[in-house]
Amino acid sequence: MLYIFPHNLALGIEGLAMKTLPFDGNVESKAMKVGHVIDHLVDALGGEPACTLRRAVILADIDEHPGTTQAGIIQRLRADKSALNRDIEWLVDYGCLRRRPGADGREINLFTEGYSKRHLDLALSYFNNSHNSLKNFLIRYINLFGQHRPTLRDAKIVAAVGDKDPTNRQQVFQTLYNGPQTTDNRAINNLIDLGILERKGT
Amino acid sequence: MSEAIGLSGDFAPAFASLCASVGGGDFGVSLSLDSGAGSFDVGGGGEGGAAPAMEP
Numbered sequence: 001m002l003y004i005f006p007h008n009l010a011l012g013i014e015g016l017a018m019k020t021l022p023f024d025g026n027v028e029s030k031a032m033k034v035g036h037v038i039d040h041l042v043d044a045l046g047g048e049p050a051c052t053l054r055r056a057v058i059l060a061d062i063d064e065h066p067g068t069t070q071a072g073i074i075q076r077l078r079a080d081k082s083a084l085n086r087d088i089e090w091l092v093d094y095g096c097l098r099r100r101p102g103a104d105g106r107e108i109n110l111f112t113e114g115y116s117k118r119h120l121d122l123a124l125s126y127f128n129n130s131h132n133s134l135k136n137f138l139i140r141y142i143n144l145f146g147q148h149r150p151t152l153r154d155a156k157i158v159a160a161v162g163d164k165d166p167t168n169r170q171q172v173f174q175t176l177y178n179g180p181q182t183t184d185n186r187a188i189n190n191l192i193d194l195g196i197l198e199r200k201g202t
Numbered sequence: 203m204s205e206a207i208g209l210s211g212d213f214a215p216a217f218a219s220l221c222a223s224v225g226g227g228d229f230g231v232s233l234s235l236d237s238g239a240g241s242f243d244v245g246g247g248g249e250g251g252a253a254p255a256m257e258p
């Protein structure tokens with residue numbers, strides 16, 4: 001079921017991934033909060049749950065440093081250059097970032113686009129509006145997956161399972177993003193293969 | 203399709219530690235995006251706590 005809340009309507013965005021209750025620190029469990037942060041990030045990243053958490057870190061970094069260059073991101077995040085190139089291309093293609101030539105005509109400055117920034121702000125509200133805290137949280141989340149590069153879908157599945165442990169696939173699907181169920185099922189199976197999730201007797 | 207699933211025993215404590223960091227404010231330490239940290243190694247942190255420094 002898709003819920004539309006006033007703060008979402010105010011944004012004028014259709015097809016939102018955020019379909020859970022809005023931020024309420026008194027009601028949400030910790031794992032539920034993680035799920036809500038991921039929902040907002042899906043909205044910030046073109047509504048694409050297949051996007052990696054890594055790209056969310058990069059988006060948050062650019063939002064924190066408007067007009068930054070690729071070199072600046074590499075320096076701050078100690079990110080691999082060729083991988084960062086691909087990530088930035090993806091973020092531009094999905095309308096999350098805007099490029100603008102710098103004053104010297106050679107440098108390219110990067111800015112977050114309006115809709116992306118608005119949804120990122122909602123995710124930041126869970127971290128006292130600290131970009132650094134959001135980035136560190138996401139990097140720690142990425143590191144939990146070891147060599148696997150987690151997507152936002154992976155992160156949401158883990159949060160949904162963590163919130164209702166033990167649960168079942170159907171309940172997890174209901175928290176996800178209306179994509180093909182085969183894709184969601186494959187993602188759960190992959191997380192089981194990785195040893196992150198496990199089948200439990202009832 | 204109705205089988206029960208949950209977080210694995212190894213992963214659950216690391217995820218709980220991660221959850222505790224939500225709403226904890228600024229860690230004051232920036233982690234490296236391509237540090238290649240080990241699986242399930244979330245380290246310290248917690249609500250308001252300091253995040254672990256990682257190798258670049």
